[in-house]
Amino acid sequence: MTAPNTHRAIEAVWRIESAKLIAGLARIVGDVGLAEDLAQDALVTALERWPESGVPDNPGAWLMATGKNRAIDRLRRRKLLERKHEELGHELEAQQEMAVPDLDAALDDDIGDDLLRLMFTACHPVLSTEARVALTLRLLGGLTTEEIARAFLVPATTVAQRIVRAKRTLAEARVPFEVPRGSELAARLSSVLGVLYLVFNEGYSATAGDDWMRPALCEDALRLGRILAELAPEEPEVHGLVALMEIQASRSKARIGPSGEPILLLDQNRARWDQLLIRRGLAALARAEEQGGAFGPYALQAAIAACHARARTPGETDWTRIAALYDSLAQVAPSPIVELNRAVAISMAFGPEVGLERVDALMSEPTLENYHLLPAVRGDLLEKLDRFDEARAEFERAASLTRNARERQLLLERAVACEGNLRPEEQE
Amino acid sequence: MRCLGLLKADQETEAGVPPTPELMARMGEFMEEITKAGVLLATDGLHPSSKGKRVRLSKGEVTVTDGPFTESKELVASYALFDVKSMEEAVEWTRRFLEVLGEGECEIRPIFEPSDFGEEFTPEQREAEERQRAQMDAKAKR
Numbered sequence: 136m137t138a139p140n141t142h143r144a145i146e147a148v149w150r151i152e153s154a155k156l157i158a159g160l161a162r163i164v165g166d167v168g169l170a171e172d173l174a175q176d177a178l179v180t181a182l183e184r185w186p187e188s189g190v191p192d193n194p195g196a197w198l199m200a201t202g203k204n205r206a207i208d209r210l211r212r213r214k215l216l217e218r219k220h221e222e223l224g225h226e227l228e229a230q231q232e233m234a235v236p237d238l239d240a241a242l243d244d245d246i247g248d249d250l251l252r253l254m255f256t257a258c259h260p261v262l263s264t265e266a267r268v269a270l271t272l273r274l275l276g277g278l279t280t281e282e283i284a285r286a287f288l289v290p291a292t293t294v295a296q297r298i299v300r301a302k303r304t305l306a307e308a309r310v311p312f313e314v315p316r317g318s319e320l321a322a323r324l325s326s327v328l329g330v331l332y333l334v335f336n337e338g339y340s341a342t343a344g345d346d347w348m349r350p351a352l353c354e355d356a357l358r359l360g361r362i363l364a365e366l367a368p369e370e371p372e373v374h375g376l377v378a379l380m381e382i383q384a385s386r387s388k389a390r391i392g393p394s395g396e397p398i399l400l401l402d403q404n405r406a407r408w409d410q411l412l413i414r415r416g417l418a419a420l421a422r423a424e425e426q427g428g429a430f431g432p433y434a435l436q437a438a439i440a441a442c443h444a445r446a447r448t449p450g451e452t453d454w455t456r457i458a459a460l461y462d463s464l465a466q467v468a469p470s471p472i473v474e475l476n477r478a479v480a481i482s483m484a485f486g487p488e489v490g491l492e493r494v495d496a497l498m499s500e501p502t503l504e505n506y507h508l509l510p511a512v513r514g515d516l517l518e519k520l521d522r523f524d525e526a527r528a529e530f531e532r533a534a535s536l537t538r539n540a541r542e543r544q545l546l547l548e549r550a551v552a553c554e555g556n557l558r559p560e561e562q563e
Numbered sequence: 564m565r566c567l568g569l570l571k572a573d574q575e576t577e578a579g580v581p582p583t584p585e586l587m588a589r590m591g592e593f594m595e596e597i598t599k600a601g602v603l604l605a606t607d608g609l610h611p612s613s614k615g616k617r618v619r620l621s622k623g624e625v626t627v628t629d630g631p632f633t634e635s636k637e638l639v640a641s642y643a644l645f646d647v648k649s650m651e652e653a654v655e656w657t658r659r660f661l662e663v664l665g666e667g668e669c670e671i672r673p674i675f676e677p678s679d680f681g682e683e684f685t686p687e688q689r690e691a692e693e694r695q696r697a698q699m700d701a702k703a704k705r
Contacts, residue, residue, distance in 0.1 A: 147651035151600065192662070247599070277648075354564075354646060361601030411605060411644070 141186045149178055152195040153277045158249035160202050161312050164210070167256055168302030171274060173209070177202040250275075251366045252312050254359075258327040261308045266301035267330045269294050275362075276355045286348040287337065327363070328376045328433065331356050335380050339387075353384055364419065371428020374419045378437035381416030382444050385409040396541040401449045413444045432468040435460055454484035471500045479512055487519040507536035511546060518553060527553035565604070565674040566645045566653040568660075570667060572612065572638035577631065579611045586664070593663045597656060606643035 153174060161170035177198045191197040257270040268287075272278045280298065284291040315323040338352030360377040367373050389407035392398050420441055423434040439460045446452040461477035474497055482490020494513050503509045514529030530550035534543045582590070597603045609615075613631035632638060643660075647653045650673060657669045 143649075143651045144655065147649060147655040150648050150652050151655060354648075358601035358646065362599060365599040365601075415604070 141190065142182065144190055145178070145181055145185055148181075148190065148194045148198075150277045152198055153178075154250060154253065154275045155195065156198050156202055157274050158253040159199055160206055161253060161256070162249050163203070163206050165312055166306055167253065167270075167274060167312070168306060169209070171302075173202045173205045174198070176205050247366050248314065250362070251314050254327050254363060254366075255314055255323055256305065256310060256312055258323070258330045259305065259308075259310050260323070260326055261304055261310060262301050264330070264333070266297050266304070267326070268334060269297045270301045271330050271359070272334065272355060273298055275359055278355065282348055286352050288349075324367075324370060324372065328372060331360050331363070332376060332380070332433075334359075335383070339383065350387075353380075353387070356380060357384060364422075368422075369426060371423040371426035372431040372433050374423035374426065375428060375431050375434030375437050378416045378419035378423060379433050379440055381412045381419060382437060382440040385412035385416065385444065396545075397539070400443060401452075405447065408444070416444065417441055430463055430467060432464065435464040435467065439464070452483070454480055458484045471497060471503050472506075474500075475503065475506075475509060475512060482516055482519075487516045491516045491520065505536055507533045507542075507546075509533075510536070514546075514549065514553075518549075518556075521556075523553040523556045564647060564649070564676065566647060566650070567672050567674060568643040568645060568653065568657055569639045569670045569672070570641045570643075570664075571670065572640040573667065576640040577611045577613070577638065579613075589663050593660060597660075602645050602647060602652075602656060604644040604646050606641065608641040609639060612638050 156174045156177065157167065157170050160173045161167045164170055164173070180201050181194075181198060185191075253274060254271070257274050258267045262270065269283055272283050272286075273280065278286075280295045281291050284294040287294070314320075334352050335356035338350050338354070338356065341349035341352075357377075357380050360373070360380055364373050364377045385408050386400070386403060388409065389403040389405070390398055390400075416437065420434065420437045423429065423431070423437070428434050429438070439457055442453050442457050442460070458477065458480040461473065461480050465473050465477055475494070478490050478493035478497070481493055491513070494509070494516060497503055497509060498513075510529040511533035514526045514533060517523075517526035517529060527550045530546050530553065534546035534550065537543050537546065594603070594606070611631065615630040615632070617628040617630075617632070619626045619628070645653050645656060647656070650671065653671045653673075657671055661667050661669060
């Protein structure tokens, strides 16, 4: 193999092994920042040696052994240092006792548990959301700082600082490298799921001219979600989130038109939906339900997405079921946006009058004051009820609120169409 | 990116020789590993070509040929659909798969994605797409 080829092969190995490597080393040294440094050292050694020696048969084990040796070196050095400090009678800082543990026994522990610990640590609540995202993509997704920066449209130095600061925060807060138990688990898991879904949505919101790193975030989030689902198979919401992401991803080819304009769900060409991802999504949803998690917020959103995925044409959509699922969602995860979606589902299931009542109830909701979809939905319902004059005003208001030029144009077209429908006595 | 990995058939797969229990066990472990890595989307083994058929349309005439087919180098024994970051990653997973198998040959082919068609569809494609959507709209309104 030529040198550049070996380098690319090493990159591929790194992509596969880095998270496991960092996770395994973090358990030994008890610090994810140090673990990442050790893993990077191992990678540098591989880059030096493999072009000559060839890639070893079991590259993961090779990297782990190399990282482990580095870890032992550092621990010994620290021990030496500690002894010197003691000899000098220095007050030791309240540093955790770093006895050199039985490393082999530690390494034989299930690597999956380490990955899980790493996910929980990277998404720890002492960190800001941005820091959790950056650390997760860096430590678990194997992305470089530059890749994360490109994907999130921020300077690389910003991401680098975020990561450095996040590692320092974890060390200073003495966050233990472990999977939380008992009552803490639910809140901590929801932080991990929140980070993955945020990464997914960032990728999903990418538009035509964007760097390919942005849509690739969907794949990164899905991959991490699938990994998590195998690490924590008894957690229903993990399967719920995976189901939601798989089904949303199944529509990625259908949701943007030829000139880059967004296409609404009901207007999408369903022949372009990815049936493989839909099947995977439905299977994940079934796993969530088997684990007794049919009513978690992610599982409910996935169940709603599944109703659309199962309908071969928009006319076949089971709106009654969707409305019922939104009822449940409004209970477990209440929000004005959920209420608005619920109103739409109710209008589809039971007619525009009932839907309009629900929407009218939201008109005084302060968080929706500048949300363009509220007047857009209201306009749509008014139009269906032949109240064209009011509908036109709502479409115009929606157009003035949206920041998407293409969407503004579509809303203004609908406003004009309403004008054409006005009966003579309604004309101004 | 998605890749399709195709394992080439050999005399044994074509003869329908089932894998040994040891191989089945090792393969099971590997499948678990690659599934846990979030990489494997789908995989299946294919019956020997003796159970297959070839359908051909040429100059307006359809011919159906029953298997087995002889040029076994071109035959496929199983497939796997990967979701990977790069072709190199697909190669690395395929290498590991073949290590488990002992020997064999795989072909890896990246699957077309919208970005492969450039920023814009060709005008013809766009027109076809618009037509299809207009038909859908008309159907929905009926």
